[in-house]
Amino acid sequence: MSNDRLHTASPEFTAKSRFKPEDYDRLYAASVADPDAFWADIARRLDWMRAPTRIKDTSYALEDFHIRWYADGELNVSVNCLDRHLATRGDKTAVIWEGDNPEVSERLSYRELHARVCRFANALRNLGVGKGDRVTIYLPMIVEAAVAMLACTRIGAVHSVVFGGFSPDSLAGRIADCGSKVVITADEGVRGGKPVALKANVDEALRRDGTSVVETVIVVRHTGGAIQMQAPRDRWYHTLVEGQPDTCDPERMNAEDPLFILYTSGSTGKPKGVLHTTGGYLVYASYTHESVFDLREDDVYWCTADVGWVTGHSYLLYGPLANGATTVMFEGVPNYPDTSRFWQVVDKHKVTLFYTAPTAIRALMREGEAPVKKTSRASLRLLGSVGEPINPEAWEWYWRVVGDERCPIVDTWWQTETGGILITPLAGAIPQKPGSATKPFFGVKPAVVDASGTVLDGAAEGNLVLLDSWPGQMRTLYGDHQRFIDTYFRTYPGTYFTGDGVRRDADGYYWITGRVDDVINVSGHRIGTAEVESALVAHPKVAEAAVVGCAHEIKGQGIYAYVTLNKGETPSEDLRKELVAWVRKEIGPIATPDFLQWAPGLPKTRSGKIMRRILRKIAENAPDQLGDTSTLADPAVVDSLVKERLIR
Ligand code: 6R9
Secondary structure, three states: OOOOOOOOOOOHHHHHHHOOOOOOOHHHHHHOOOHHHHHHHHHOOOOOOEEEOOOOOEEEOHHOOEEOOOOOOEEEEHHHOHHHHHHHHHHOEEEEEEEOOOOOEEEEEHHHHHHHHHHHHHHHOOOOOOOOOOEEOOOOOOOOHHHHHHHHHEEEEEEOOOOOOHHHHHHHHHHHHHOOOEEEEOOOEEEEOEEEOOHHHOOOOOOOOOOOOOOOOEEOOOOOOOOOOOOEEEHHHHHHHHOOOOOOOOOOEEEEOOOEEEEOOOOOOOOOEEEEOHHHHHHHHHHHHHHOOOOOOOOEEEEEOOOOOOOHHHHHHHHHEEEEEEEEEEEEOOOOOOOOHHHHHHHOOOOOOEOHHHHHHHHHHOOOOOOOOOOOOOOOOOOEEEEEOHHHHHHHHHHHHHOOOOOOEEEEEHHHOOOOOOOOOOOOOOEEOOOOOEOOOOOOOEEEOOOOOEEEEOOEEEEEEEEEEEEEOOEEEOHHHHHHHHHHHOOOOOOEEEEEEEEEOOOEEEEEEEOOEEEOOOOOOEEHHHHHHHHHHHOOEEEEEEEEEEEOOEEEEEEEEEEOOOOOOOOOHHHHHHHHHHHHHHHHHHOOOOOEEEEOOOOOOOOOEEEEEEEEHHOOOOOOHOOOOOOOOHHHHHHHHOOOOOOO
């Protein structure tokens, strides 16, 4: 092993862990040598209405492209997450809900959750929602979000969860793209003591073009805040479920029937509707959840992600519930009422497995050790990280201060597109190096390629591709299969291109270096530079805009915008604030520019292409590394941008 700091799980941990140090190489080799046999065996963990006999049927070759897993199998996701646990785990807690207000929490047993899901599924069916219909869910982190998602799966409807922080415009685009008949929302959300006007945002969204497909808006009464109900479109959730039977016939779904759509940012303007299907997704989410988190029957598992992101789908809801685990759902934020909140919740519910994002760790790290150390955290036994590269300092702090040097850390690399974790330590079996996601999960074949697509061996740095399919892989972009193939399978033919850069060290450990496309990773959330640019140029005073990522101490990456105003407009502090607020309103608070520099002109090639490489270097405060500027149409533009740069 190289001399990076190695963390090996303690003998106490390894004594009980699912995987031992000697297991990984052998199991991994078997999984890639005979994927059919391996994944046939793993699929037995689910309850199938018809067991699959066809296992892996995939080809990345452009002339014969297809991805099918378990194609003749039939199952229902809600049955796997609920019904099958009733006999043995009916009274076990399925969901612990912890409110934004620390005084409010709720525990739901598998039996109660099953009944609530069935009642709502019946209500949806009564509204005419059935197999294949799309349903948009725009809810805060409340139990009804889990109920709504599972109810959709019960009746074969395809959910599209939209994060509650997205603006009416972003919501409208997502509703229109998939043509949802029904939108499920709440009067208001509440985060850090402040209300979020969800229903008002839906009202606003439904005034936009393309949203007239929506027939019904179902509204959960959560805060009791004042809202407008518009008859006959708007219906209260509580009146719809009243009197509904607490059983509901589950729809028989083919393994390849769509399960959900989740929109994510790409390198071009329009968000992409990533589509996952039923069988392969659930096999993969449940198996990785059990393996990576070393799940045991008595664990209390807490993933802090919102259900609006893929992590909230696979590792807050579907993975844990398919495994019969107890999952914590937290409505609030890490710093409310104070910065001890995460650890107070850990102590309150005796959380054993904790999964969060580096941005949260860095933000809490800044507050010092005291808010952590005044809590016990003795229940914790494993920690996880996801969403962006974790810097070694944050890793060591997480290990030392949060985990008291007792809990292994799993740094899990994956994407909305991958459905589940692809590169990760298995805590008992793979020693961890701070900052490295370590090794591929079973069945996963990563490779490092150079710019021309040549696969590099041994220690190497380049772009990360996957050479073969795994069951949790996305199947298409909703309504645009060609874009799916063009985006992921054409750059390096025969492989799936992740959009990430990577280094593999001499020990075969993978170190993700970040996005190599025009996607910025802000606090673990993907923002396309093109999305922010089109929001900026939509402002009447803006002529042109270019957006790049910049280093940000807490968020990992920040948003740095260069803006050229229309002739006759003058830059001012007020206008700067106005533009920043404009982007927040157009896309949502997560897309708020951190820096906005006035640009008299943008550096362009003679053919008119903006040279983002140069803008990135200026935002990195590296004006001496601009590289070749000989193709610039007007080099003077760069000098003035360098002089006026906002980060020094
Ligand atoms: C699950 C999720 C995916 C992008 C991905 C990469 C970054 C996620 C990471 C990581 C380094 C990790 N990313 N986990 N980078 N180490 N452990 O985050 O999905 O929102 O689609 O983002 O996030 O750049 O390509 P998604």
